[in-house]
Amino acid sequence: MTVAVKNxxxxxxxxxxxxxxxxxxxxxxxxxxxxxxxxEIGYLHRAFEKSCEQxxxxxxxPYTDRLNYVSPLINxxxxxxxxxxxxxxxxxxxxxxxxxxxxxxSRITDHLTCIAASAMELGAMTAFLYLMKAREYLxxxxxxxxxxxxxVSYGRIGGVKADLPQExxxxxxxxxxxxxxxxxxxxxxLTRNRIFIDRxxxxxxxxxxxxxxxxxxxxxxxxxxxxxxxxxxxxYFAYDRVDFEVPLGERGDNYDRYxxxxxxxxxSVRIIRHAVKDIPGGPVNVDAEGNxxxxxxxxxxxxxxxxxxxxxxxxxxxxxxxxxxxxxHKRIMSEDKRVVLPNKGDTYGNIEGLMNHFxxxxxxxxxxxxxxxTYFPVEAANGELGFYVVSDGKDRxxxxxxxxxxxxxxxxxxxxxxxxxVADIVxxxxxxxxxxxxxxx
Amino acid sequence: xxxxxxxGPGFITSKLESAIAWARKYSIxxxxxxxxxxxxxxxxxxxxxxxxxxxxxxxxxxxxRQADVLLVVGTVSHKISPILxxxxxQMCEPKWVVAFGVCTCTGGFYDNxxxxxxxxxxLPVDIYIPGCPPRPEAVLDGLIKxxxxxxxxxHPLREL
Numbered sequence: 001m002t003v004a005v006k007n008x009x010x011x012x013x014x015x016x017x018x019x020x021x022x023x024x025x026x027x028x029x030x031x032x033x034x035x036x037x038x039x040e041i042g043y044l045h046r047a048f049e050k051s052c053e054q055x056x057x058x059x060x061x062p063y064t065d066r067l068n069y070v071s072p073l074i075n076x077x078x079x080x081x082x083x084x085x086x087x088x089x090x091x092x093x094x095x096x097x098x099x100x101x102x103x104x105x106s107r108i109t110d111h112l113t114c115i116a117a118s119a120m121e122l123g124a125m126t127a128f129l130y131l132m133k134a135r136e137y138l139x140x141x142x143x144x145x146x147x148x149x150x151x152v153s154y155g156r157i158g159g160v161k162a163d164l165p166q167e168x169x170x171x172x173x174x175x176x177x178x179x180x181x182x183x184x185x186x187x188x189x190l191t192r193n194r195i196f197i198d199r200x201x202x203x204x205x206x207x208x209x210x211x212x213x214x215x216x217x218x219x220x221x222x223x224x225x226x227x228x229x230x231x232x233x234x235x236y237f238a239y240d241r242v243d244f245e246v247p248l249g250e251r252g253d254n255y256d257r258y259x260x261x262x263x264x265x266x267x268s269v270r271i272i273r274h275a276v277k278d279i280p281g282g283p284v285n286v287d288a289e290g291n292x293x294x295x296x297x298x299x300x301x302x303x304x305x306x307x308x309x310x311x312x313x314x315x316x317x318x319x320x321x322x323x324x325x326x327x328x329h330k331r332i333m334s335e336d337k338r339v340v341l342p343n344k345g346d347t348y349g350n351i352e353g354l355m356n357h358f359x360x361x362x363x364x365x366x367x368x369x370x371x372x373x374t375y376f377p378v379e380a381a382n383g384e385l386g387f388y389v390v391s392d393g394k395d396r397x398x399x400x401x402x403x404x405x406x407x408x409x410x411x412x413x414x415x416x417x418x419x420x421x422v423a424d425i426v427x428x429x430x431x432x433x434x435x436x437x438x439x440x441x
Numbered sequence: 442x443x444x445x446x447x448x449g450p451g452f453i454t455s456k457l458e459s460a461i462a463w464a465r466k467y468s469i470x471x472x473x474x475x476x477x478x479x480x481x482x483x484x485x486x487x488x489x490x491x492x493x494x495x496x497x498x499x500x501x502x503x504x505x506r507q508a509d510v511l512l513v514v515g516t517v518s519h520k521i522s523p524i525l526x527x528x529x530x531q532m533c534e535p536k537w538v539v540a541f542g543v544c545t546c547t548g549g550f551y552d553n554x555x556x557x558x559x560x561x562x563x564l565p566v567d568i569y570i571p572g573c574p575p576r577p578e579a580v581l582d583g584l585i586k587x588x589x590x591x592x593x594x595x596h597p598l599r600e601l
Contacts, residue, residue, distance in 0.1 A: 015474060015524050017503035022476050022521055043521045044477055047553040062550070069478035113481070132488035139485070150481055150574055437477055 007035060010422070014043045018426045020117055021434045023410070025417075025425065032421050037414040041407075044436035052400040057083055057367040058157055058360075060400060065151040067402065067438040070113050071106035071381045073142070075438075076155030079400070081236060082376035082387035083157045086369045089336045095159050096238040097279040098332065101172075102154065103237075103378075104268040104275075105142060108179065109135050110381030110433070111219075111261040111268075118258075118430025119190060122199050127186050134182035137175040144168060147320060157367060158340040159333035162323025169276055176269050183265055190258070200254035204416040204428030207252055214412035218383020218405050219264065220432065223249030223256040230379035242274045254431040281331045298348040307350050317344050339367050366395035373399075382406055382433055404438035458595050465509070465535070466588045467497035472508035474528060477515030479542035479574040486577035496584050505531040510587065511564075516544035517557045529564050535596055537567045539587060542574050549573055 012025040022043035028036040048067065052060040064079040065072040077099045084091060091099075116131035139149045144165055146152040154161050190196045206216065211224040221228060229246045231239040247263035249256030294316045301307070317325055321344060324332075329343035341360055346353025359365045369391040377386040383405030390399040409432050416428050473483055487493050487501065494500075502508040505528045517525055529538065540560055543549035546569045548558035560566060567590060570583035 014521060015528060020475065020480070043518060043524075044516060045518055045520065045555045046477075046516055046551050047555045050553055051551070066478050069481055113484070116484075129488050132484060133490065136485060136488075136490045149485075149576065150478065 005030075012425060014040075018121055019429055020121070021436045023434060023436065023439070025413075025429075027417070027422070027425070029422060032423075034417050034420055034422060034425065037417045039410050039413050041410060041436075042440050045440040046437075048402065048441035049400055052397050054396065056396050057369070060397060061155055061157075062151065062153045064155075065153055067404065067441065068110070068380060068382070068385070068406075068435045069150065069437050070433075070435060071103075071110035072150065072152050073102045073106040073146075073154055074378060074380045074385065076153065077103055077237070078376065078378040078380065078385050079387050079389075080155040080157050081378060082374060082389045083367075083369065084334075085376045086372060086374045086389055086391060087157070087336070087339060087367075089158055089334050089339060091159055091237075091334050092331060093238075094163075094279060094281040094331045095333070097275050098160055098164060099155075099237045100239060100242060101164075101272050101275045101279070102142070102145065102160075104271045105138050107381045108265050108268045109138050109142075111265050112138075112183075114381075114431075114433035115186070115190075115258060115261055118254075118427070118433075119186075119196070121426050121430045122196060124190065124193075124196065127189050130182050130186050130189070134179045137178045141168070141172055141175050144171060156333070156340070158336055162321070163281075163328035163332050165323065172272070172276065176272060180266075180269060183262065187262060191262070197255060199424075199427050200258060200431070202251065203254050203420060203424045204431065205251060205253045206412065206416050210412055210415045211252070214415075215408045216383070216412050217408075218380070219257055219260045220252075220409055221383065222246065223260045224252030225250060228384075230377050230384050234377060236376075236378060238275065238278075241278065242271045244268075244271045244274075254427055257431045295344060295348055298345065302348055302350075364395055368393060368395050377403070380405055382409070382435065382438075385438075402438070402441060404441065406432075406434050406439040410434060410439060461596075462592050462594060466592045469496075469498040469510050469584075469588070469591075470500055470502045470508050471498055471510045471512045471539075472503065472505055472528065472532070473501050473512045473514055474525060475514045476517060476521060477542075477544070479514040479544070482574040482577060482580065483512070483514045483541065486580040491577040491581060493581065493584065496581065496588065498584055505529075506533065508532055509536060511536065511538045512541050513538065513545045513560050513564075514541040516542075516549070516551055517560050517563075518555050519557060520555075522557050522560075522563055525560065526563050535594075537587060537591065538564055539568045539570065539583060540566045541570050541580065541583075543571045544573070545569075546571050 008029045010027045010029055012027055013019055014022045014024045024040040026038040027034050048063055051063050061076055064075040067075045112131045112135045116128045120128035143149050146154040206224045208224045211221045211226055217228050225248055227248055232246055244267045247260050249260050326343045326345040333340045337356055342353040342356045347357040371393045373390040375386055375388045377384050385405055386403035388401040389397055392398040417425055511529055540546045545560045548556050568583050568587045570579055572579050
């Protein structure tokens with residue numbers, strides 16, 4: 001007697017106990033083997049493009065924070081870089097190094113979160129707690145520099161919000177040492193762990209050909225052996241002046257992805273150390289000629305028309321604006337007055353600064369790139385993150401199209417899941433590091 | 442057994458109710474409905490540095506059947522809102538809902554066609570934790586406020 005066997009349809013997600021992120025996988029099972037997978041996306045569509053089109057060029061920066069919320073700084077700088085390329089402006093040397101340092105901190109937090117979450121989903125709760133601890137040290141640094149832990153909006157078109165705090169070097173080094181220690185401990189816990197290897201080795205294989213045909217790059221592509229890293233191939237900011245290596249995998253399975261991410265974190269630490277050593281500018285003393293006034297006194301003086309003596313005065317600003325006073329402003333911001341807000345000393349202290357500020361802030365004035373479009377890629381933690389910006393000459397973008405790295409990984413997801421067991425879905429999906437924010441935008 | 446006399450609750454019942462409320466307050470099992478950015482801060486709040494476990498809410502349950510508190514973490518789009526409602530409906534009474542992050546409170550700065558403008562349009566919310574995302578300290582503060590609310594609530598006991 002033969003029994004008719006029917007394949008079973010199983011929904012994994014969008015709110016599944018063992019998976020993070022909002023995505024729905026429609027799987028067809030034959031016994032416990034996955035035969036077919038279809039991914040349904042769009043559960044976190046937040047109208048990124050529409051929002052950007054309705055706000056100004058600079059006002060779009062906060063929306064980019066929330067694309068890949070695990071490494072928001074890279075997204076900030078990617079968008080700012082694209083608009084800068086469109087405008088054809090150069091950012092200062094120091095700003096380039098600041099962007100490199102902050103991007104690499106973000107990359108480490110992203111990889112930490114990915115490994116932590118995927119290890120936890122395989123049952124390694126200790127590794128999760130250790131890596132979250134390491135991430136917390138880096139968040140402290142991010143908070144020190146940008147003023148926020150997560151949604152930082154630190155990038156500005158033509159520069160960054162504020163200069164690095166003066167005593168940041170020691171704190172950063174301490175954080176890196178503590179972070180390295182945690183990474184080392186997790187390395188000891190996971191890398192030669194029998195259970196972890198059994199769950200990840202030769203599971204969810206992505207071949208080089210598949211990765212190429214689906215345009216998958218980043219850690220996923222590199223673990224499959226594709227030597228493509230935007231930082232090396234199309235160097236941007238100061239990446240051509242820092243030393244690092246690009247780790248490559250051989251098999252393209254979950255274990256290789258884990259190893260590539262671990263090594264990338266070590267390389268990022270190396271980049272940060274190099275950049276901190278090389279960063280130009282050095283410590284800033286208060287201007288020799290400039291006396292310091294609080295900003296409200298400065299405003300009062302200016303209202304009385306006593307602006308002549310205020311040209312070299314340094315204003316003491318609110319804590320939220322710290323690091324963007326006159327001496328710092330020059331080092332981190334481009335000279336281009338079409339784009340960059342003047343420092344607060346100038347805004348309060350002389351009419352040119354005030355007008356410049358007014359022209360950039362007021363509705364329907366603002367930054368106005370000439371008609372045109374451009375594409376600017378950066379290496380985000382998950383792969384190539386590209387911004388394609390189009391301007392029609394107005395004060396708000398005509399279009400901001402994002403090339404999110406996750407989107408392509410999700411297109412090729414089925415090749416990594418089909419033919420494996422149901423239980424492997426969790427392991428493979430965790431190692432891909434799907435971020436719904438940038439996937440659905 | 443006569444546990445209450447007259448119209449109001451008796452001595453034993455009221456003491457039992459407050460004992461149960463006290464116990465509930467410190468044994469919160471949360472269901473984190475994590476969709477977006479706030480999830481990162483939820484992870485921070487739940488792990489070592491901030492340690493939600495100190496307040497008796499350390500064990501997330503990823504099944505709505507086992508959870509008391511639905512923690513809606515992150516932007517809720519129109520596409521995911523029926524699923525959120527379904528998760529809420531699957532939870533057993535008594536249950537509470539915490540809106541974690543400004544997107545769940547009001548829609549936040551996603552004032553557009555795709556986003557639900559506050560989850561209180563689809564479920565009853567007990568505690569709102571604003572912030573984009575809220576700092577872990579704010580999350581813990583919200584948790585303490587929820588505990589106070591739970592402690593002061595009285596659910597009628599079934600007939601013994």
